[in-house]
Amino acid sequence: MSEPTTPSTPTIERVDARHRYAIRVDGETAGFTAYRDREDRRVFFHTEIGDAYAGQGLASILVREALDDVRRAGLRIVPVCPYVAKFLKKHEEYADITDPVTPEVLEWLDGQLKR
Template sequence: MDPVNAAEITVRHNAEGRRYELVDAGRVVGATHYVPFGGDERIFYHTTVEESYGGRGLAARLVAFALDDTRALGQRIVAVCPYVRAYLAKHPEYRESVAPTRPEHLAAVPRG
């Protein structure tokens, strides 16, 4: 595989797929998945980046884009995904946009 140029990788919202995607030359190489909940919350439950793209800050870029977009829509962030939880712990500027995780949030997350 050719070396990865992180500057050429874009982030987009795939609303139909309920995920934000990292895209390199038209190919999805990472994503953070969410479930809409209660009309004003998004439950982020899974984030992945292909191994060959790791170590370049792409997951952080992806999650920041997703959280900023969610906040801009006036929705609250529910962090079930361990990566999103860790990101939020390092970025207190999101604190007011975060809703605590409740059992009904966990029940809404797709399995499998």
């Protein structure tokens, strides 16, 4: 009889070279949240969890750890990403470091992403 496998605790890593935080499960990348820094603000614009990892609450774990890292760094949050914006509505403890999404920020982000 085989023993049941217990998934390992997810780990979060900030990957500055790729402007993202990655979440790994059992050594495999399960997803990421992408950002660009603008002065003292970290602008989150996309969060993605792989289909094989959907429904496990990984996006919430990932975003919470990323936002905690932003707070520790003394930065502010700009939630362009719909998932990050939704998370922030449910977690008011980040309201003190959250800035609104403005047309200026969106234009700047488009330039950064060359869209």
